[in-house]
Amino acid sequence: MSKTIIEKIWEKHVVHREEGKPDLLYIDLHLVHEVTSPQAFEGLRLNGRKVRRPDLTFATMDHNVPTRLNEAVTDPISEKQMTTLEKNCAEFGVPLAGMGHPDQGIVHVIGPELGLTQPGKTIVCGDSHTSTHGAFGALAFGIGTSEVEHVLSTQTLWQAKPKTMQVQVNGELGQGVTSKDLILAIIAKYGINVGTGHIFEYTGEAIRKLTMEQRMTVCNMSIEAGAKAGLISPDETTFAYLEGRPHVPTGDEFEQLKVEWRELATDPDASYDAVIEIDASEIEPVVTWGTNPGMGVGVNGLVPRPEDAKTDAERAEIEKALEYMGLEGGTKMTDIEVQYVFIGSCTNSRIEDLRAASEIVAGKKVNSGVNAIVVPGSHSVKKQAESEGLDKIFLDAGFEWRESGCSMCLAMNADQVPAGMRCASTSNRNFEGRQGNGSRTHLVSPAMAAAAAIAGRFVDVRTFKQEEALV
Amino acid sequence: MKPIKEVTSVLAPLDRSNVDTDQIIPKQFLKRIERTGFGKYLFYHWRYDDNGVERADFELNKPEYAGSEILIARENFGCGSSREHAPWALGDYGFRVIIAINFADIFYNNSFKNGLLPIQLSEAEVEDLLKKSKEKPLKITVSLETETIVTEDGDTYSFKIDPYRREVLLNGWDDIALTLLLEDKISAYEKR
Numbered sequence: 001m002s003k004t005i006i007e008k009i010w011e012k013h014v015v016h017r018e019e020g021k022p023d024l025l026y027i028d029l030h031l032v033h034e035v036t037s038p039q040a041f042e043g044l045r046l047n048g049r050k051v052r053r054p055d056l057t058f059a060t061m062d063h064n065v066p067t068r069l070n071e072a073v074t075d076p077i078s079e080k081q082m083t084t085l086e087k088n089c090a091e092f093g094v095p096l097a098g099m100g101h102p103d104q105g106i107v108h109v110i111g112p113e114l115g116l117t118q119p120g121k122t123i124v125c126g127d128s129h130t131s132t133h134g135a136f137g138a139l140a141f142g143i144g145t146s147e148v149e150h151v152l153s154t155q156t157l158w159q160a161k162p163k164t165m166q167v168q169v170n171g172e173l174g175q176g177v178t179s180k181d182l183i184l185a186i187i188a189k190y191g192i193n194v195g196t197g198h199i200f201e202y203t204g205e206a207i208r209k210l211t212m213e214q215r216m217t218v219c220n221m222s223i224e225a226g227a228k229a230g231l232i233s234p235d236e237t238t239f240a241y242l243e244g245r246p247h248v249p250t251g252d253e254f255e256q257l258k259v260e261w262r263e264l265a266t267d268p269d270a271s272y273d274a275v276i277e278i279d280a281s282e283i284e285p286v287v288t289w290g291t292n293p294g295m296g297v298g299v300n301g302l303v304p305r306p307e308d309a310k311t312d313a314e315r316a317e318i319e320k321a322l323e324y325m326g327l328e329g330g331t332k333m334t335d336i337e338v339q340y341v342f343i344g345s346c347t348n349s350r351i352e353d354l355r356a357a358s359e360i361v362a363g364k365k366v367n368s369g370v371n372a373i374v375v376p377g378s379h380s381v382k383k384q385a386e387s388e389g390l391d392k393i394f395l396d397a398g399f400e401w402r403e404s405g406c407s408m409c410l411a412m413n414a415d416q417v418p419a420g421m422r423c424a425s426t427s428n429r430n431f432e433g434r435q436g437n438g439s440r441t442h443l444v445s446p447a448m449a450a451a452a453a454i455a456g457r458f459v460d461v462r463t464f465k466q467e468e469a470l471v
Numbered sequence: 472m473k474p475i476k477e478v479t480s481v482l483a484p485l486d487r488s489n490v491d492t493d494q495i496i497p498k499q500f501l502k503r504i505e506r507t508g509f510g511k512y513l514f515y516h517w518r519y520d521d522n523g524v525e526r527a528d529f530e531l532n533k534p535e536y537a538g539s540e541i542l543i544a545r546e547n548f549g550c551g552s553s554r555e556h557a558p559w560a561l562g563d564y565g566f567r568v569i570i571a572i573n574f575a576d577i578f579y580n581n582s583f584k585n586g587l588l589p590i591q592l593s594e595a596e597v598e599d600l601l602k603k604s605k606e607k608p609l610k611i612t613v614s615l616e617t618e619t620i621v622t623e624d625g626d627t628y629s630f631k632i633d634p635y636r637r638e639v640l641l642n643g644w645d646d647i648a649l650t651l652l653l654e655d656k657i658s659a660y661e662k663r
Contacts, residue, residue, distance in 0.1 A: 024653065026661075035502070143580075144553055144558075146585065154651060193546065193575070196576060226575060419521075
């Protein structure tokens, strides 16, 4: 029988199946960070349990680490969370890339970078953006802390099989339109809970043409459409990215793995529980205007008017969002001014993202009314960017160049957008208060964020010229 | 885990869709390393103004809903971050049941692990209960055993919970202890 990649991976990982119960699934890789793990380790300790497979577990610190060099952790509770992770990893034998470690970085950036993320694996982490790893054809999803404890102790999880949904991307993305715009457009078109109870598989020529880092951006935001996970069948692009990475086998073993990985791809005549489609050629750079990731429009569009809503509930939601965002319906997106720009997060902080932003920035200056920061996704991305001179381009333009971490995406550390201020952000969530209490977030691609930093307002990166900048 | 069989309480209406976990428990309160003590930060920026003073117009601050153990909202409750601090905060505040049109997957899962019962009703039923509970404080009884909700006026609504999850919740079983009974199967899988 024909199967999707989702069914193939699922079936391979069933440890125990019993009528009337969810399946017990084996977990191949468990990524751990400082915010959602302390209570799980404490649970193990209280019950006298151990970590079953420290060799399949990998920890890092990202959510509340400072991103200024040698900056002390000013918040004693944050510091306690970090020292707690160090203590827990030492006690339970879990490998840790902590602060200052060459492998440190955002958990969803370093997993792929180190080659821990591989096709066909089941991957979990106490973080909803674990869907990122689906870009490799892995079944990867976020879990809560009780499940973190369950995986630490048993290396398994009880999981009811979700439904499958094909996200078919027809046509090609236009020049200057990125994979970030693609995923924002999908969520704007279908809503933030279209994926609830489902796992996405992204298909189509436009997806095949994406690089691995671009695919990661798409899969990363699957959760913002409500999907449990989102993945892409592996291909030669996937294998080329993985070859030579530290945790990827070499030589004959790698060749053998490639044979197995090719077989994972969805069979040509396999079917899904649901299908949604989008035409990539119609997408323009997207900017969000509201307080969830589905509230986005093309940069040349307008902020929606409440009176145009189709239902009372929708109208109320638009009104509430506009009030929080301090916007009026009918405003041109390109008339919205920004005071902050954040380039970073597990969505868009990889080397290709930084290259794309630096190309826009090169030789220009950050607008006088704008605070702009670049936070590379990992220590290794930072080093790579510096070897290419990107740090200098950003610094010369007036950006700050920071150490790696989650930073202003969720503002758990000192990197926050003040109340009432507006931020063009390459991150993934524009919820109320996400980047700081009262902060107003507009989600965009790295190139669009870079252009907004120079212009002081949103501009169409495809046609932007210096004369369009605010003076 | 504390078992849950039946809960009787005034229903607290939170007439909103897409209540995300960043609103349920804002990130500045995620730094504790315990599972307890999150209740006072529940819906923090909706409950309090910038000076820490209670906002009189926020639903849960109204005296008639004080001490409520059952919350009702619209669709996609618990979307966003995977933080289990969200059910911890709801539970610590005193809620034992959340009723909504539907829930985000991770939040739904996390709730069961913490003795918090998430109940899905149809849009019309949620609309009906929201309306009634806003007219006057409405006392309802939720029974997990019979999978019904009965209001003090005698109206009845039924709901469905996956039989296995229901059994675990009714008995307050420890998930990990149950799984460790299958240790030989896990070891056998690892040897494959």
